[in-house]
Amino acid sequence: MKFELVPLNTADPSLGRVDHEQQRLIKMVIDRITNKEKICGDVDESAGIQEWKGIEIKDGEVVDIEWGGFRLRGSLHLQWLPSSVRKLSIFFNRFTGTVDLASLPNSMNCIYLAFNTFTGSIGLKRLQLG
Numbered sequence: 520m521k522f523e524l525v526p527l528n529t530a531d532p533s534l535g536r537v538d539h540e541q542q543r544l545i546k547m548v549i550d551r552i553t554n555k556e557k558i559c560g561d562v563d564e565s566a567g568i569q570e571w572k573g574i575e576i577k578d579g580e581v582v583d584i585e586w587g588g589f590r591l592r593g594s595l596h597l598q599w600l601p602s603s604v605r606k607l608s609i610f611f612n613r614f615t616g617t618v619d620l621a622s623l624p625n626s627m628n629c630i631y632l633a634f635n636t637f638t639g640s641i642g643l644k645r646l647q648l649g
Contacts, residue, residue: 538579540601542568545581547599551616553592573608587611587631598622610634620644 545568549555558572559565568574568581575583580603587610594616600607606629617639618632 541576541579541581541603544599544601545571545574548596550596551594555591555593557589557591558586582606584608600624600627602626605629607631 546565549558552558556562558574559568560570569576573585573589574581575585581601582603583606584600584604585606585608587608589612591609591612591614593614595609595614597607597618600623602624603626604624605626607623607627608629608631610631610633612635614635614637616637618637618641620641621644623630
């Protein structure tokens with residue numbers, strides 16, 4: 520009986536990688552969070568966003584952000600959310616500032632903002648009911 524060993528490399532090199540633009544945008548979103556280490560670890564040596572807590576990536580794009588209950592403080596720049604984000608869950612934190620629904624990605628179909636200290640009015644023109 521004779522066996523032949525044939526080495527194969529079947530791993531997709533792009534698997535798990537995130538587009539650099541997505542990385543840059545998410546970093547802009549969290550720029551004013553004062554305790555961002557709760558999601559990204561050491562701020563000075565931050566891992567790629569695929570390693571962050573609460574980030575779901577599909578085909579190299581951020582699709583869901585789940586930061587509910589992390590007790591994050593500060594404000595968010597939601598206008599920089601990648602256009603691929605479908606769900607944003609940031610309830611039970613200590614976020615301040617305003618929320619401009621008009622600046623959210625068109626792909627977003629679910630947002631949880633409860634139990635923060637946002638201020639100002641919320642424009643509901645883009646809200647789809649039903």
